[in-house]
Amino acid sequence: MRAGPLERGPDVVPPAGAPEPMDRADPADPPDLPGVPRPPDIPDIPDLAGLPLEELLDAPNPVLARAARRVLDRLTAEEAPLAAYNSSAVPIDDHPV
Amino acid sequence: MTVPERSGPPLPFREFLVKVHSRCNLACRYCYVYESEDRGWRTQPVAMAPATAGRLVLRIAEHARRHALRSVRVILHGGEPLLADGESLARLVRGLRAALPAGTRAEVALQTNGTLLGETVLRLCHAEDIRIGVSLDGPPAVHDRYRRDPAGRGSHARVAAALELLARPEHRPLWSGLLTTVDPSTDPLATYDHLLSYDPPALTLILPLGNWTVPPPGRVPDPARTPYADWLAQVFDRWYGSTGRAPRITLFESVIDLLLGGASGSEVIGGGPSRLAVIDTDGSLTLSDHLKTTYDGADRTGLSVHRDPFDALLRHPGVAARQAGRAGLCADCRACPLVAVCGGGHYPHRYRAGSGGMGHDNPSVYCPDLARFIGHVARTVAADLPTTAKAVTKVTAEAGRIPDRRGAEHRG
Numbered sequence: 092m093r094a095g096p097l098e099r100g101p102d103v104v105p106p107a108g109a110p111e112p113m114d115r116a117d118p119a120d121p122p123d124l125p126g127v128p129r130p131p132d133i134p135d136i137p138d139l140a141g142l143p144l145e146e147l148l149d150a151p152n153p154v155l156a157r158a159a160r161r162v163l164d165r166l167t168a169e170e171a172p173l174a175a176y177n178s179s180a181v182p183i184d185d186h187p188v
Numbered sequence: 189m190t191v192p193e194r195s196g197p198p199l200p201f202r203e204f205l206v207k208v209h210s211r212c213n214l215a216c217r218y219c220y221v222y223e224s225e226d227r228g229w230r231t232q233p234v235a236m237a238p239a240t241a242g243r244l245v246l247r248i249a250e251h252a253r254r255h256a257l258r259s260v261r262v263i264l265h266g267g268e269p270l271l272a273d274g275e276s277l278a279r280l281v282r283g284l285r286a287a288l289p290a291g292t293r294a295e296v297a298l299q300t301n302g303t304l305l306g307e308t309v310l311r312l313c314h315a316e317d318i319r320i321g322v323s324l325d326g327p328p329a330v331h332d333r334y335r336r337d338p339a340g341r342g343s344h345a346r347v348a349a350a351l352e353l354l355a356r357p358e359h360r361p362l363w364s365g366l367l368t369t370v371d372p373s374t375d376p377l378a379t380y381d382h383l384l385s386y387d388p389p390a391l392t393l394i395l396p397l398g399n400w401t402v403p404p405p406g407r408v409p410d411p412a413r414t415p416y417a418d419w420l421a422q423v424f425d426r427w428y429g430s431t432g433r434a435p436r437i438t439l440f441e442s443v444i445d446l447l448l449g450g451a452s453g454s455e456v457i458g459g460g461p462s463r464l465a466v467i468d469t470d471g472s473l474t475l476s477d478h479l480k481t482t483y484d485g486a487d488r489t490g491l492s493v494h495r496d497p498f499d500a501l502l503r504h505p506g507v508a509a510r511q512a513g514r515a516g517l518c519a520d521c522r523a524c525p526l527v528a529v530c531g532g533g534h535y536p537h538r539y540r541a542g543s544g545g546m547g548h549d550n551p552s553v554y555c556p557d558l559a560r561f562i563g564h565v566a567r568t569v570a571a572d573l574p575t576t577a578k579a580v581t582k583v584t585a586e587a588g589r590i591p592d593r594r595g596a597e598h599r600g
Contacts, residue, residue, distance in 0.1 A: 158444040
Protein backbone atom coordinates (compact mmCIF):
# COMPACT_ATOMS: atom_id res chain seq x y z
CA MET A 92 0.00 0.00 0.00
CA ARG A 93 1.40 3.37 -0.96
CA ALA A 94 1.74 6.02 1.69
CA GLY A 95 1.38 9.76 1.53
CA PRO A 96 0.29 11.86 -1.40
CA LEU A 97 0.41 9.03 -3.88
CA GLU A 98 -2.18 6.98 -2.14
CA ARG A 99 -4.90 6.37 -4.64
CA GLY A 100 -8.44 7.49 -4.25
CA PRO A 101 -11.47 5.56 -5.38
CA ASP A 102 -11.39 4.13 -8.85
CA VAL A 103 -12.98 6.14 -11.60
CA VAL A 104 -16.10 4.57 -13.05
CA PRO A 105 -15.28 3.81 -16.71
CA PRO A 106 -17.37 5.76 -19.19
CA ALA A 107 -20.24 3.89 -20.81
CA GLY A 108 -19.07 1.94 -23.81
CA ALA A 109 -15.43 1.96 -22.82
CA PRO A 110 -13.64 -1.28 -23.58
CA GLU A 111 -12.58 -3.40 -20.66
CA PRO A 112 -9.18 -2.35 -19.42
CA MET A 113 -6.43 -4.90 -19.55
CA ASP A 114 -5.07 -5.41 -16.10
CA ARG A 115 -1.47 -6.31 -15.60
CA ALA A 116 -0.99 -9.99 -16.28
CA ASP A 117 -0.27 -12.28 -13.37
CA PRO A 118 3.39 -12.63 -12.60
CA ALA A 119 4.92 -15.57 -14.34
CA ASP A 120 6.01 -18.66 -12.45
CA PRO A 121 9.11 -18.41 -10.32
CA PRO A 122 12.35 -18.52 -12.29
CA ASP A 123 12.22 -21.54 -14.53
CA LEU A 124 14.50 -20.84 -17.41
CA PRO A 125 13.47 -23.76 -19.59
CA GLY A 126 9.96 -22.33 -19.31
CA VAL A 127 10.75 -19.18 -21.29
CA PRO A 128 8.52 -19.52 -24.33
CA ARG A 129 10.23 -20.39 -27.56
CA PRO A 130 10.81 -17.49 -29.89
CA PRO A 131 8.08 -17.12 -32.47
CA ASP A 132 8.40 -18.62 -35.89
CA ILE A 133 9.82 -15.95 -38.10
CA PRO A 134 7.83 -15.63 -41.29
CA ASP A 135 9.52 -14.79 -44.56
CA ILE A 136 10.34 -11.14 -44.39
CA PRO A 137 11.60 -9.08 -47.31
CA ASP A 138 15.23 -8.12 -46.99
CA LEU A 139 15.42 -4.40 -47.72
CA ALA A 140 18.90 -3.77 -46.41
CA GLY A 141 20.60 -3.90 -49.79
CA LEU A 142 18.30 -1.54 -51.64
CA PRO A 143 19.85 1.44 -53.40
CA LEU A 144 19.00 4.25 -51.04
CA GLU A 145 19.58 6.95 -53.62
CA GLU A 146 16.75 5.53 -55.70
CA LEU A 147 14.46 5.54 -52.71
CA LEU A 148 14.99 9.26 -52.26
CA ASP A 149 12.47 9.73 -55.05
CA ALA A 150 9.99 7.17 -53.76
CA PRO A 151 6.39 8.34 -54.19
CA ASN A 152 5.68 7.70 -50.54
CA PRO A 153 7.21 10.59 -48.57
CA VAL A 154 7.65 8.38 -45.51
CA LEU A 155 9.89 6.04 -47.47
CA ALA A 156 11.77 8.87 -49.16
CA ARG A 157 12.44 10.52 -45.80
CA ALA A 158 13.61 7.21 -44.38
CA ALA A 159 16.14 6.81 -47.18
CA ARG A 160 17.36 10.36 -46.55
CA ARG A 161 17.68 9.68 -42.82
CA VAL A 162 19.66 6.50 -43.34
CA LEU A 163 22.00 8.20 -45.77
CA ASP A 164 22.45 11.20 -43.50
CA ARG A 165 23.05 9.14 -40.40
CA LEU A 166 25.76 7.13 -42.06
CA THR A 167 27.90 10.19 -41.62
CA ALA A 168 26.34 11.77 -38.54
CA GLU A 169 27.33 11.52 -34.94
CA GLU A 170 24.29 10.71 -32.90
CA ALA A 171 22.91 8.54 -30.17
CA PRO A 172 19.65 6.64 -29.92
CA LEU A 173 16.92 8.52 -28.13
CA ALA A 174 16.04 7.57 -24.61
CA ALA A 175 12.78 5.68 -24.51
CA TYR A 176 11.00 8.53 -22.80
CA ASN A 177 12.15 11.23 -25.14
CA SER A 178 9.13 12.43 -27.05
CA SER A 179 10.90 14.69 -29.52
CA ALA A 180 11.58 12.00 -32.14
CA VAL A 181 14.65 13.92 -33.17
CA PRO A 182 17.97 12.28 -32.34
CA ILE A 183 20.78 14.51 -31.20
CA ASP A 184 22.51 16.19 -34.12
CA ASP A 185 19.98 14.80 -36.54
CA HIS A 186 19.41 16.88 -39.60
CA PRO A 187 15.86 17.88 -40.45
CA VAL A 188 14.39 15.77 -43.22
CA MET B 189 22.62 -6.06 -41.34
CA THR B 190 23.87 -6.94 -37.93
CA VAL B 191 23.51 -5.49 -34.50
CA PRO B 192 26.91 -3.96 -33.87
CA GLU B 193 29.30 -5.84 -31.63
CA ARG B 194 30.95 -3.33 -29.36
CA SER B 195 34.32 -3.60 -27.79
CA GLY B 196 36.78 -1.02 -26.59
CA PRO B 197 36.12 1.95 -24.36
CA PRO B 198 32.57 2.83 -23.36
CA LEU B 199 30.77 5.51 -25.29
CA PRO B 200 30.24 8.74 -23.38
CA PHE B 201 26.81 9.78 -22.23
CA ARG B 202 24.87 12.16 -24.44
CA GLU B 203 21.50 12.26 -22.68
CA PHE B 204 21.08 13.16 -19.04
CA LEU B 205 17.72 12.51 -17.44
CA VAL B 206 17.53 14.74 -14.39
CA LYS B 207 15.01 14.03 -11.65
CA VAL B 208 14.30 17.56 -10.56
CA HIS B 209 11.33 16.49 -8.46
CA SER B 210 10.74 13.00 -7.10
CA ARG B 211 7.00 13.14 -6.48
CA CYS B 212 4.04 13.38 -8.81
CA ASN B 213 0.61 14.95 -8.67
CA LEU B 214 -0.80 11.98 -10.58
CA ALA B 215 -0.95 8.35 -9.48
CA CYS B 216 -0.97 6.59 -12.83
CA ARG B 217 -1.71 2.92 -12.39
CA TYR B 218 1.15 1.81 -14.61
CA CYS B 219 3.78 4.23 -13.32
CA TYR B 220 7.21 2.63 -13.32
CA VAL B 221 8.50 4.95 -10.60
CA TYR B 222 5.82 4.50 -7.94
CA GLU B 223 3.90 1.40 -8.93
CA SER B 224 6.64 -1.11 -9.72
CA GLU B 225 9.17 -3.20 -7.86
CA ASP B 226 11.47 -0.39 -6.81
CA ARG B 227 10.90 1.62 -3.63
CA GLY B 228 13.76 4.05 -4.04
CA TRP B 229 11.51 7.07 -4.48
CA ARG B 230 10.54 6.89 -0.81
CA THR B 231 14.03 7.87 0.31
CA GLN B 232 14.69 10.51 -2.32
CA PRO B 233 14.52 14.22 -1.48
CA VAL B 234 11.31 15.68 -2.84
CA ALA B 235 13.19 18.17 -4.98
CA MET B 236 16.76 18.50 -6.17
CA ALA B 237 18.60 20.92 -3.88
CA PRO B 238 20.39 23.90 -5.46
CA ALA B 239 23.76 22.55 -4.33
CA THR B 240 23.07 19.21 -6.02
CA ALA B 241 21.91 20.91 -9.21
CA GLY B 242 25.02 23.06 -9.19
CA ARG B 243 27.25 20.04 -8.75
CA LEU B 244 25.35 18.19 -11.49
CA VAL B 245 25.86 20.84 -14.15
CA LEU B 246 29.58 20.89 -13.40
CA ARG B 247 29.70 17.11 -13.79
CA ILE B 248 27.89 17.27 -17.13
CA ALA B 249 30.27 20.00 -18.29
CA GLU B 250 33.23 17.93 -17.12
CA HIS B 251 31.95 14.97 -19.13
CA ALA B 252 31.36 17.10 -22.21
CA ARG B 253 34.85 18.57 -21.98
CA ARG B 254 36.57 15.23 -21.38
CA HIS B 255 34.87 13.61 -24.35
CA ALA B 256 34.69 16.66 -26.63
CA LEU B 257 30.94 16.29 -27.02
CA ARG B 258 29.34 18.52 -29.64
CA SER B 259 25.99 18.41 -27.88
CA VAL B 260 24.20 17.02 -24.89
CA ARG B 261 20.55 16.65 -24.19
CA VAL B 262 19.24 17.22 -20.69
CA ILE B 263 15.73 16.04 -19.91
CA LEU B 264 14.04 17.54 -16.86
CA HIS B 265 12.03 14.70 -15.40
CA GLY B 266 10.36 13.43 -12.27
CA GLY B 267 7.97 12.47 -10.77
CA GLU B 268 6.45 15.54 -12.30
CA PRO B 269 9.15 18.11 -13.12
CA LEU B 270 6.73 21.03 -13.04
CA LEU B 271 6.24 20.46 -9.32
CA ALA B 272 9.72 21.95 -9.01
CA ASP B 273 9.66 25.70 -8.71
CA GLY B 274 10.34 27.63 -11.87
CA GLU B 275 13.25 29.60 -10.48
CA SER B 276 15.19 26.45 -9.58
CA LEU B 277 14.58 25.04 -13.07
CA ALA B 278 15.77 28.27 -14.64
CA ARG B 279 18.86 28.31 -12.44
CA LEU B 280 19.72 24.76 -13.39
CA VAL B 281 19.36 25.40 -17.11
CA ARG B 282 21.29 28.67 -17.03
CA GLY B 283 23.97 27.03 -14.93
CA LEU B 284 24.25 24.18 -17.38
CA ARG B 285 24.66 26.40 -20.41
CA ALA B 286 27.16 28.58 -18.59
CA ALA B 287 29.23 25.60 -17.48
CA LEU B 288 29.43 23.75 -20.78
CA PRO B 289 32.49 24.24 -22.93
CA ALA B 290 32.09 26.58 -25.88
CA GLY B 291 31.94 23.74 -28.38
CA THR B 292 29.09 21.90 -26.68
CA ARG B 293 25.49 22.72 -27.42
CA ALA B 294 22.81 21.94 -24.82
CA GLU B 295 19.33 20.84 -25.75
CA VAL B 296 17.04 21.01 -22.78
CA ALA B 297 13.64 19.39 -22.64
CA LEU B 298 11.14 18.53 -20.00
CA GLN B 299 8.72 15.63 -19.97
CA THR B 300 5.52 16.49 -18.18
CA ASN B 301 2.12 15.00 -17.51
CA GLY B 302 0.72 18.31 -18.72
CA THR B 303 -1.53 19.04 -15.78
CA LEU B 304 0.54 22.00 -14.56
CA LEU B 305 1.40 23.41 -17.94
CA GLY B 306 0.22 27.02 -18.19
CA GLU B 307 1.34 30.44 -19.27
CA THR B 308 3.86 30.80 -16.44
CA VAL B 309 5.62 27.60 -17.42
CA LEU B 310 5.55 28.56 -21.08
CA ARG B 311 7.18 31.89 -20.30
CA LEU B 312 9.90 30.03 -18.45
CA CYS B 313 10.42 27.63 -21.36
CA HIS B 314 10.62 30.48 -23.88
CA ALA B 315 13.08 32.35 -21.72
CA GLU B 316 15.32 29.35 -21.07
CA ASP B 317 14.88 27.54 -24.39
CA ILE B 318 13.31 24.42 -22.92
CA ARG B 319 11.29 22.16 -25.15
CA ILE B 320 8.26 20.36 -23.82
CA GLY B 321 7.07 16.79 -24.22
CA VAL B 322 3.64 15.85 -22.88
CA SER B 323 2.27 12.46 -21.95
CA LEU B 324 -1.14 11.68 -23.42
CA ASP B 325 -2.51 8.18 -23.91
CA GLY B 326 -5.57 8.91 -26.03
CA PRO B 327 -9.14 10.16 -25.68
CA PRO B 328 -10.59 10.64 -22.20
CA ALA B 329 -11.88 7.09 -21.85
CA VAL B 330 -8.40 5.76 -22.59
CA HIS B 331 -6.23 8.36 -20.89
CA ASP B 332 -8.25 8.57 -17.69
CA ARG B 333 -8.30 4.84 -17.24
CA TYR B 334 -4.74 4.98 -15.92
CA ARG B 335 -3.64 8.59 -15.66
CA ARG B 336 -5.52 9.79 -12.60
CA ASP B 337 -4.74 11.97 -9.66
CA PRO B 338 -4.51 10.50 -6.14
CA ALA B 339 -8.22 11.17 -5.64
CA GLY B 340 -9.03 9.05 -8.67
CA ARG B 341 -9.93 11.92 -10.98
CA GLY B 342 -8.87 11.63 -14.58
CA SER B 343 -6.37 14.14 -15.93
CA HIS B 344 -7.35 14.27 -19.59
CA ALA B 345 -9.25 17.54 -19.44
CA ARG B 346 -6.30 19.36 -17.89
CA VAL B 347 -3.85 17.86 -20.38
CA ALA B 348 -6.09 18.74 -23.31
CA ALA B 349 -6.29 22.34 -22.16
CA ALA B 350 -2.51 22.48 -21.87
CA LEU B 351 -2.07 21.05 -25.35
CA GLU B 352 -4.40 23.60 -26.85
CA LEU B 353 -2.23 26.26 -25.30
CA LEU B 354 0.99 24.62 -26.41
CA ALA B 355 -0.29 24.22 -29.96
CA ARG B 356 -0.81 27.97 -30.42
CA PRO B 357 1.56 29.37 -33.01
CA GLU B 358 3.50 31.41 -30.47
CA HIS B 359 4.18 28.38 -28.30
CA ARG B 360 4.35 25.56 -30.82
CA PRO B 361 8.12 25.83 -31.36
CA LEU B 362 8.52 24.70 -27.76
CA TRP B 363 6.55 21.51 -28.30
CA SER B 364 8.67 18.44 -28.87
CA GLY B 365 5.86 15.91 -29.03
CA LEU B 366 3.50 13.52 -27.30
CA LEU B 367 4.46 10.41 -25.38
CA THR B 368 1.84 7.68 -25.49
CA THR B 369 1.83 4.35 -23.69
CA VAL B 370 0.23 1.71 -25.89
CA ASP B 371 -2.80 -0.05 -24.48
CA PRO B 372 -3.74 -2.91 -26.81
CA SER B 373 -7.24 -3.13 -25.36
CA THR B 374 -8.09 0.19 -26.96
CA ASP B 375 -9.16 1.03 -30.47
CA PRO B 376 -5.83 1.91 -32.13
CA LEU B 377 -7.23 4.17 -34.81
CA ALA B 378 -9.53 6.05 -32.47
CA THR B 379 -6.56 6.58 -30.19
CA TYR B 380 -4.33 7.68 -33.04
CA ASP B 381 -6.95 10.03 -34.45
CA HIS B 382 -7.38 11.62 -31.06
CA LEU B 383 -3.65 12.15 -30.69
CA LEU B 384 -3.51 13.63 -34.20
CA SER B 385 -6.29 16.05 -33.32
CA TYR B 386 -3.72 18.06 -31.34
CA ASP B 387 -1.41 18.18 -34.35
CA PRO B 388 1.70 17.08 -32.45
CA PRO B 389 5.07 17.48 -34.17
CA ALA B 390 6.11 14.03 -33.03
CA LEU B 391 4.64 11.01 -31.35
CA THR B 392 6.49 8.49 -29.24
CA LEU B 393 4.62 5.24 -28.81
CA ILE B 394 6.03 3.31 -25.91
CA LEU B 395 5.23 -0.26 -24.95
CA PRO B 396 4.32 -0.70 -21.29
CA LEU B 397 7.23 -1.67 -19.14
CA GLY B 398 7.16 -5.33 -18.25
CA ASN B 399 9.32 -8.39 -18.38
CA TRP B 400 9.20 -12.18 -18.15
CA THR B 401 8.69 -12.09 -14.38
CA VAL B 402 6.03 -9.39 -14.40
CA PRO B 403 4.61 -9.48 -17.92
CA PRO B 404 3.00 -6.44 -19.50
CA PRO B 405 -0.78 -6.35 -19.73
CA GLY B 406 -2.06 -8.79 -22.31
CA ARG B 407 1.36 -10.24 -23.14
CA VAL B 408 0.55 -13.91 -22.60
CA PRO B 409 3.05 -16.75 -23.12
CA ASP B 410 1.41 -17.92 -26.36
CA PRO B 411 3.67 -16.47 -29.08
CA ALA B 412 0.83 -16.69 -31.57
CA ARG B 413 -0.92 -13.87 -29.76
CA THR B 414 0.50 -10.46 -30.58
CA PRO B 415 -1.85 -7.79 -29.25
CA TYR B 416 0.77 -5.06 -29.34
CA ALA B 417 1.83 -5.82 -32.90
CA ASP B 418 -1.78 -5.92 -33.99
CA TRP B 419 -2.38 -2.51 -32.41
CA LEU B 420 0.78 -0.96 -33.80
CA ALA B 421 0.22 -2.35 -37.30
CA GLN B 422 -3.10 -0.58 -37.63
CA VAL B 423 -1.61 2.73 -36.56
CA PHE B 424 1.40 2.15 -38.81
CA ASP B 425 -0.80 1.60 -41.85
CA ARG B 426 -2.69 4.80 -41.19
CA TRP B 427 0.54 6.73 -40.63
CA TYR B 428 2.42 5.23 -43.56
CA GLY B 429 -0.47 5.74 -45.93
CA SER B 430 -1.16 9.27 -44.83
CA THR B 431 -1.01 11.73 -47.65
CA GLY B 432 -1.41 14.65 -45.30
CA ARG B 433 0.77 15.89 -42.53
CA ALA B 434 1.69 13.18 -40.08
CA PRO B 435 3.86 13.43 -37.00
CA ARG B 436 7.21 11.78 -36.76
CA ILE B 437 6.84 8.49 -34.92
CA THR B 438 10.19 7.32 -33.65
CA LEU B 439 9.32 3.65 -33.38
CA PHE B 440 7.97 3.44 -36.92
CA GLU B 441 10.78 5.47 -38.42
CA SER B 442 13.35 3.37 -36.59
CA VAL B 443 11.93 0.07 -37.84
CA ILE B 444 11.95 1.33 -41.43
CA ASP B 445 15.46 2.71 -41.06
CA LEU B 446 16.71 -0.56 -39.61
CA LEU B 447 15.05 -2.57 -42.36
CA LEU B 448 16.82 -0.36 -44.90
CA GLY B 449 20.12 -1.16 -43.23
CA GLY B 450 20.38 1.99 -41.17
CA ALA B 451 20.59 2.59 -37.47
CA SER B 452 17.86 3.07 -34.94
CA GLY B 453 16.86 6.43 -33.57
CA SER B 454 15.68 4.92 -30.30
CA GLU B 455 17.09 2.77 -27.54
CA VAL B 456 13.91 0.69 -27.52
CA ILE B 457 14.69 -1.06 -30.78
CA GLY B 458 17.71 -1.86 -32.90
CA GLY B 459 20.27 -2.62 -30.22
CA GLY B 460 22.17 0.64 -30.39
CA PRO B 461 24.30 1.53 -27.40
CA SER B 462 22.50 3.41 -24.66
CA ARG B 463 24.04 6.82 -24.01
CA LEU B 464 21.72 7.76 -21.17
CA ALA B 465 22.53 8.60 -17.57
CA VAL B 466 19.85 9.22 -14.96
CA ILE B 467 20.39 11.48 -11.96
CA ASP B 468 18.11 11.29 -8.93
CA THR B 469 17.12 14.28 -6.83
CA ASP B 470 19.82 13.48 -4.25
CA GLY B 471 22.46 13.47 -6.99
CA SER B 472 22.72 9.69 -7.27
CA LEU B 473 23.99 8.51 -10.65
CA THR B 474 21.77 5.67 -11.75
CA LEU B 475 21.15 3.43 -14.71
CA SER B 476 17.92 3.73 -16.67
CA ASP B 477 15.04 4.29 -14.28
CA HIS B 478 13.03 1.89 -16.42
CA LEU B 479 14.95 -0.81 -14.57
CA LYS B 480 12.81 0.01 -11.56
CA THR B 481 10.32 -2.41 -13.07
CA THR B 482 12.69 -5.34 -12.61
CA TYR B 483 13.61 -5.41 -8.93
CA ASP B 484 14.14 -3.03 -6.06
CA GLY B 485 17.40 -1.17 -6.49
CA ALA B 486 18.09 -2.37 -10.03
CA ASP B 487 18.98 1.10 -11.26
CA ARG B 488 21.21 2.11 -8.37
CA THR B 489 24.98 2.22 -8.62
CA GLY B 490 26.23 3.79 -5.39
CA LEU B 491 27.68 6.69 -7.38
CA SER B 492 26.83 10.35 -6.88
CA VAL B 493 27.51 13.67 -8.55
CA HIS B 494 28.85 14.82 -5.20
CA ARG B 495 31.72 12.33 -5.38
CA ASP B 496 31.98 10.79 -8.82
CA PRO B 497 32.41 11.90 -12.41
CA PHE B 498 30.15 10.46 -15.08
CA ASP B 499 33.10 8.43 -16.28
CA ALA B 500 32.73 6.34 -13.13
CA LEU B 501 29.21 5.50 -14.22
CA LEU B 502 30.51 4.62 -17.68
CA ARG B 503 32.58 1.88 -16.09
CA HIS B 504 29.58 0.35 -14.32
CA PRO B 505 28.64 -3.13 -15.62
CA GLY B 506 25.05 -1.99 -16.03
CA VAL B 507 26.17 0.63 -18.56
CA ALA B 508 28.48 -1.77 -20.33
CA ALA B 509 25.61 -4.24 -20.67
CA ARG B 510 23.54 -1.62 -22.47
CA GLN B 511 26.35 -0.69 -24.79
CA ALA B 512 27.37 -4.23 -25.69
CA GLY B 513 25.29 -4.53 -28.84
CA ARG B 514 24.88 -8.04 -30.17
CA ALA B 515 27.42 -9.43 -27.72
CA GLY B 516 25.06 -8.51 -24.91
CA LEU B 517 22.16 -10.52 -26.26
CA CYS B 518 21.13 -14.07 -25.40
CA ALA B 519 21.99 -16.95 -27.72
CA ASP B 520 18.47 -17.15 -29.14
CA CYS B 521 18.57 -13.49 -30.14
CA ARG B 522 22.06 -13.68 -31.60
CA ALA B 523 20.89 -16.55 -33.81
CA CYS B 524 17.66 -14.87 -34.90
CA PRO B 525 17.48 -13.37 -38.39
CA LEU B 526 15.52 -10.40 -37.08
CA VAL B 527 18.10 -9.36 -34.53
CA ALA B 528 19.46 -6.71 -36.88
CA VAL B 529 16.13 -4.94 -36.69
CA CYS B 530 14.81 -5.59 -33.20
CA GLY B 531 18.24 -5.61 -31.56
CA GLY B 532 16.77 -7.72 -28.79
CA GLY B 533 14.23 -5.02 -28.01
CA HIS B 534 14.29 -2.68 -25.06
CA TYR B 535 16.71 -3.82 -22.35
CA PRO B 536 14.25 -3.77 -19.40
CA HIS B 537 11.84 -5.94 -21.38
CA ARG B 538 14.37 -8.81 -21.38
CA TYR B 539 14.50 -9.25 -17.63
CA ARG B 540 13.63 -12.53 -15.97
CA ALA B 541 14.42 -13.07 -12.30
CA GLY B 542 17.16 -15.62 -11.86
CA SER B 543 18.43 -15.71 -15.42
CA GLY B 544 21.94 -14.80 -16.54
CA GLY B 545 23.30 -11.51 -17.75
CA MET B 546 22.08 -9.72 -14.61
CA GLY B 547 18.66 -11.18 -15.41
CA HIS B 548 18.60 -9.83 -18.98
CA ASP B 549 19.94 -12.86 -20.85
CA ASN B 550 16.60 -13.43 -22.56
CA PRO B 551 14.69 -12.30 -25.61
CA SER B 552 12.32 -9.40 -25.09
CA VAL B 553 9.04 -10.31 -23.45
CA TYR B 554 7.60 -8.58 -26.54
CA CYS B 555 9.51 -10.85 -28.93
CA PRO B 556 6.39 -12.21 -30.69
CA ASP B 557 4.97 -8.70 -31.10
CA LEU B 558 8.25 -7.30 -32.37
CA ALA B 559 8.63 -10.11 -34.90
CA ARG B 560 5.14 -9.69 -36.23
CA PHE B 561 5.30 -5.93 -36.37
CA ILE B 562 8.67 -5.87 -38.11
CA GLY B 563 7.36 -8.33 -40.67
CA HIS B 564 4.32 -6.16 -41.24
CA VAL B 565 6.43 -3.06 -41.81
CA ALA B 566 8.83 -4.90 -44.11
CA ARG B 567 6.05 -6.26 -46.29
CA THR B 568 4.32 -2.89 -46.42
CA VAL B 569 7.49 -1.11 -47.50
CA ALA B 570 8.45 -3.86 -49.96
CA ALA B 571 5.07 -3.57 -51.65
CA ASP B 572 5.58 0.15 -51.99
CA LEU B 573 9.06 0.22 -53.51
CA PRO B 574 9.71 2.02 -56.76
CA THR B 575 10.14 -0.42 -59.65
CA THR B 576 13.83 0.34 -59.87
CA ALA B 577 14.39 -0.84 -56.33
CA LYS B 578 12.32 -4.02 -56.47
CA ALA B 579 15.11 -6.59 -56.25
CA VAL B 580 14.05 -7.78 -52.83
CA THR B 581 15.09 -11.08 -51.33
CA LYS B 582 13.67 -12.81 -48.32
CA VAL B 583 15.08 -12.91 -44.86
CA THR B 584 15.01 -16.51 -43.75
CA ALA B 585 15.60 -18.21 -40.45
CA GLU B 586 19.23 -18.69 -41.35
CA ALA B 587 21.16 -16.50 -38.99
CA GLY B 588 23.80 -14.25 -40.44
CA ARG B 589 22.46 -14.37 -43.96
CA ILE B 590 21.44 -10.76 -43.94
CA PRO B 591 24.06 -8.38 -45.29
CA ASP B 592 25.92 -6.09 -42.97
CA ARG B 593 24.33 -2.92 -41.75
CA ARG B 594 25.35 0.03 -43.80
CA GLY B 595 28.22 1.78 -42.10
CA ALA B 596 29.02 -1.27 -39.98
CA GLU B 597 28.59 0.30 -36.57
CA HIS B 598 26.74 3.00 -34.75
CA ARG B 599 28.75 6.12 -34.60
CA GLY B 600 29.23 8.67 -31.89
